[in-house]
Amino acid sequence: MELRVEGISTAYDRADVLEDVTLDVAAGRITCLLGSNGSGKTTLIRSILGLTKPRRGRILFGGTDLTRLPTHRIVASGIAAIPEGRKVFPRLTVTENLRLGAYLETDAHIVTDRMERVFAIFPALAQRRSQIAGTMSGGEQAMVSIGRGLMSAPKLLLVDEPSLGLSPLFVKENFAVLRKVNESGVTVFLVEQNVHQTLAIAHEGYVLSKGRVVAHGTAQELLENDEVRKAYFGEGAA
Numbered sequence: 001m002e003l004r005v006e007g008i009s010t011a012y013d014r015a016d017v018l019e020d021v022t023l024d025v026a027a028g029r030i031t032c033l034l035g036s037n038g039s040g041k042t043t044l045i046r047s048i049l050g051l052t053k054p055r056r057g058r059i060l061f062g063g064t065d066l067t068r069l070p071t072h073r074i075v076a077s078g079i080a081a082i083p084e085g086r087k088v089f090p091r092l093t094v095t096e097n098l099r100l101g102a103y104l105e106t107d108a109h110i111v112t113d114r115m116e117r118v119f120a121i122f123p124a125l126a127q128r129r130s131q132i133a134g135t136m137s138g139g140e141q142a143m144v145s146i147g148r149g150l151m152s153a154p155k156l157l158l159v160d161e162p163s164l165g166l167s168p169l170f171v172k173e174n175f176a177v178l179r180k181v182n183e184s185g186v187t188v189f190l191v192e193q194n195v196h197q198t199l200a201i202a203h204e205g206y207v208l209s210k211g212r213v214v215a216h217g218t219a220q221e222l223l224e225n226d227e228v229r230k231a232y233f234g235e236g237a238a
């Protein structure tokens, strides 16, 4: 389902962190938001989830206005988020971690069914379903956190910097998984600093700089965009 962020401004105290941000996440696609550290990416995700309410603007999901809804209603409308740093519950097993992602679902058969679907996407997790999550590698924990997001059967997955702190090999694997998730019908909004890997899987995207959208286009257009080159490829000051 499509998400539309319409002219939002968000602040923690007095100064706006996001200023008049407008963007569309098209249904069935992978849309990315590129921005350097501190540009406001996580704040945008918090705004979508209603964790930090925008001071101005609207957030529409499949045409429904989410702006004033509490977070649990926003999540229940079909949005799941994978937090920055892919937090897993380190003392719980893989299965227990996954189950927590489906806490809104009371039918045990549906939960089991969703879990099998997650294991189909991540065969490596299927073999480790009883392992304590805190004893797994960073790449495996990343799979657990994405899998947990999928357990609510979301229509839209928000992913906050999945590449952070992962080795290049795991980043590649992780992004391949996001593509697979998208191909299974889930709309993906991917927030990242890693330009090359992100534009390799995204269909389209936006560039955020100091809380404002400074560029927008297809992945190919962004690769050729001057703002992106300036900010990320060392061609002039960011």
Ligand SMILES: Nc1ncnc2c1ncn2[C@@H]1O[C@H](COP(=O)(O)OP(=O)(O)O)[C@@H](O)[C@H]1O
Pocket (backbone or CB within 6 Å): 012, 013, 017, 035, 036, 037, 038, 039, 040, 041, 042, 043, 044
């Ligand atoms: N909880 C908070 N309270 C006050 N300021 C915050 C808070 N979280 C983030 N900020 C500020 O908002 C700006 C954007 O941060 P953030 O959205 O985390 O950026 P990014 O995710 O792109 O690194 C930064 O200047 C940061 O210091």
Ligand SMILES: [Mg+2]
Pocket (backbone or CB within 6 Å): 041, 042, 043, 084, 160, 161
């Ligand atoms: Mg962030």
